[in-house]
Amino acid sequence: MALEQTLQAARQGDLDVLRSLHAARLLGPSLRDPLDALPVHHAARAGKLHCLRFLVEEAGLPAAASARNGATPAHDAAATGHLSCLMWLLSQGGCRVQDRDNSGATVLHLAARFGHPEVVNWLLRHGGGDPTVATDTGALPLHYAAAKGDFPSLRLLVGHHPE
Known part of the structure; x- marks a missing residue:
């Protein structure tokens, strides 16, 4: 109860x-x-x-x-x-910001995966989010943004990780 x-x-x-x-x-x-x-x-x-x-x-x-x-x-x-x-x-x-869940995802991965460009932007600019960190399966935050079709987040992530 x-x-x-x-x-x-x-x-x-x-x-x-x-x-x-x-x-x-x-x-x-x-x-x-x-x-x-x-x-x-x-x-x-x-x-x-x-x-x-x-x-x-x-x-x-x-x-x-x-x-x-x-x-x-x-x-x-x-x-x-x-x-x-x-x-x-x-x-x-x-x-x-670098804490990982059981799949190796950080808060930046999740913001990108679920289409929250304002969170992605803040994490990249002020929160210390690292766009080069991969999950246990090798996924980067930009992979999640691309799969979601979240172009604002994708642009932000590419701007911080141009390779």
Whole structure:
């Protein structure tokens, strides 16, 4: 009951519910969904920065926790295009731009794979994203952008990796 209520509140941005659950001491790092993602993953995926910050700063959940697939909340924010959450996770939450999931993908790979040129742009210009890093199968971020047909991201990536 507390798990689903927490995950729903994190996804919907319901800070009051999260505060109530925290006051009842029902929030903790053992609160994970079936894929081992924490409420911080769900808040990052939904772009709910205020909930993400509360879960980390007030409830003490780890911002850089990995789900079963190795993804951190930063991976989820990049994959869903939530730049403000990604920026906070990288600057304040302890996530690192070079963190890899179980397939070897970084946040830059995921931003390119799911067609988020604004995230790709920020990672290349300000976030320290490396367009030359390959996944375990040899895929570069520009491969994902090309496969997606995301020409704005592809242009950005080629500009940073012209070979």
